[in-house]
Amino acid sequence: MDQRGDWPERSAWIRDGVDALPRHLFAPRRVWRWDGHAYVPVDHGHDPAGWADEVYAGPDAATVTQVTNGLPTSSLSCQAVVVDMLDSLLLEPGHRVLELGTGNGWDAALLDRRAGPGLTVSVEADPDLAETARRALAAAGVMVDVQVGDGNQGWAPKAPYDRVIATYAVERIPWAWVEQVKPGGRIVTPWGRLGHVALTVADDGRSATGWVQGLAQFMPDRRTLHAEPGFTQVRAGSEPDGEQPFVRDLAPLRDDVHLRFALRVALPDLRIALAEDADGLNAWIHDARQSWAVLSAVGGGRTIALQGGPRRLADELEAAWNTWLEQGAPDLYDFGMTVTDSGTAQYMWVNDSQSGPRWPVT
Template identity: 80%
Template sequence: MRATAPDVDSLQRRLATAMDQRGDWPDRSAWIRDAVDALPRHRFAPERIWRWDGHTYAPIDHSRDPARWASEVYAGPDAATVTQVTDQLPTSSLSCQAVVVDMLDSLLLEHGHRVLELGTGNGWNAALLAWRAGPGSVVSIEADPDLADTARRALSAVGTVVDVQAGDGNHGWAPDAPYDRVIATYAVETIPWAWVEQTRPGGRIVTPWGRLGHVALTVAEDGQSATGWVQGLAQFMPDRHTLRTEPGYTQVRARSEPATERPWHRDLAPLRDDVHLQFALRVALPHIRITLAEDADGLNAWIHDAQQSWAALSAIGGARTIVTQGGPRRLADELEAAWDTWLAQSRPALYDFGITVADNGATQYAWVNDPMTGPRWPIPRD
């Protein structure tokens, strides 16, 4: 049995009010709030959800603790609810409500549009899409067949008609192409050409990119390219292949011995606090992963390239930091150079960046300020 309706309804209203106070409900897409009210996220949350307790993902079962379960589902505008954990890695979630709303607004969805969703999860986003586009207008692809079955049941329970298919979202779904709108719920490093190919000229593709921002691309009239601007922040899970194959800092650090050591003379706080710098570094250094943590001596950073190179920026007290680097690349030096470039470009905001995809996907690059004349950075192929 689910938590009593008044408890869940109260939490739902509190979350809606919090988003109202922050201005998260978009004026140009007023339908989204109506859809979220009609199809609240708890209707798609499974019996068991998961919470990080600082050491591991611990289960929260609705049958044992309905109040805690409900509080986790409605933890806040920026809080995702982990709904699946595999080998101690989160592999599916109910995305945070503020980002779901922001991405739906970016999609510019209208009634009657044919929609392809990549990454069904538990079906909540698909239900919201169908609320706007209409019954039978949405096809959704889920990599996990069991999760696809779960989504079908949840969608059926709320009376929503969505065609849920099990498959690889990166391949799109050719049988029902072309689509007016394509939206992904997981982050990609490169834009799959199948998404462009299966979208009508003038159609729109919205996807998390680079695990930090989401972009909205418009397909050219000749169907041979797609380009568009970054729309906002979106820290989504990567596709399952990336999630399972990318090593972490500890693994990379073990592959090479320290090679250089020197003082670091730059405040690390912007790496933690400035999302615009974070995005610019992600564009310039696509393979670098940065983790930060603070201790009694100050802010520390650990950097790796998922291959053999790493750097540790270690606070040693007295506002001093030491850089140790190993592997064939000097990642801290590259980080400083990219940081200086961003400063020299007058600190462009993440919304000043965009992406272009062309040549059957072989050409992909990020740009700033202008897709034709602005500085650009190639996006490496997966």
């Protein structure tokens, strides 16, 4: 973090907090490592060095702390993202804070250290995780009120709050979050599993708007975790409707985070996976329902598109890509979000919340 200049200058308290409340104090004695085929346990008692390697794998690496049915369901978020989101929160001493998604309690401890003892409420859906977090927080001498509940409902008994921060990704902003924040207060949340936004609640409390703050991948709300079909399932539902050349180089789809974010905004239901073979870069695309496309490298710098289902996903992808270029290829920090009308109207916009192009959040 020091070498990369990743500690935010305006939030020096975060560096002090991480030093005082190091990550390993909130890591369970069993964490999980991906061995290329499955998640395998790494226990502190049997392999303390391996355990430490997982907890401190690097600023950009999350530590998987819970696996359910072979898939990760909780983690200690990577330190760089934790720091970035806390910086975006603009938290000051004396602020009342609501955290949604306690996990192992590390974020809650950092919030408490900044806001002051007893001013942070944290809501966790998993009772076992909530109890684990309570024990870790108590051992660290931290006073956080950890409640078991649905984070999307916020926590009304202690409202209103000056700040709300979520540690899991949502597609739409729950209106309860806006209702429970004071006018002028701030909401920081991962959106769309790809980035995080910081919204300011309007003076009349009837809307919230703000800018995208950063790019990272987050676990979704537990109710949607693993609920959608994968490419193979969608592909099995229809045969390709012919083939056509796809003339655009696919490398930016892999390498340009700003393009990827713009496509996520314009085509929120598309799921895109990429892999390279001897012929070049390939893409598998589906909408988690009935439509799919494969962009297949065939050698010699050529790519062909196969599509099936009611939608033409390769064509939609190319059209959204063209629109982004026509708009001057805005980067992810040029995008923002507005939530209004009791949460029924939510949209992303670019460059200007009033006059810029906008896309509904569905």
